Amino acid sequence: MSDSTGSTDRQVSVATIQRELTSFARRARATAARMHPELSLVSYTLLAHLEDRGGCRATDLAAYYLLDKSTVSRQVAALERAGHVERRTDPDDHRMQLLHLTEQGEQVLAQAADRRSQAFHTRLADWEPAELARFAAYLTRYNEAAARNP
Known part of the structure; x- marks a missing residue:
């Protein structure tokens, strides 16, 4: 060639x-x-991030997702109004506020995650285990490269 x-x-x-x-x-x-009509894709992503991290600052969300702080602020405000997120004082720095999932936020996220998981299992039902493993490895590799080179 x-x-x-x-x-x-x-x-x-x-x-x-x-x-x-x-x-x-x-x-x-x-x-x-x-x-999950109660959550936009952005809201789902932010809730999942908060769950993964056990809470964080809004500025951490903005930095991680390369979003403007005002965009994150609007999303967080909507999640707070919906009862999915609450602010707590950072025990290490009482001047800072950390965002945490509420019990309701944990429940809505778990329900959405279950529906997403079922959908993926359905879409991939006829894939062989080796195909799934390769696809998973390729996606992981791609996302790691994307994280290094945004």
């Missing part, structure tokens, strides 16, 4: 990956609205 053919194959593959990831993202937003 010549370099130009390899280069063309690579370009076609990268274009296909870009198109398919874009399609995946659009479908994820649409599916999220159906699976």
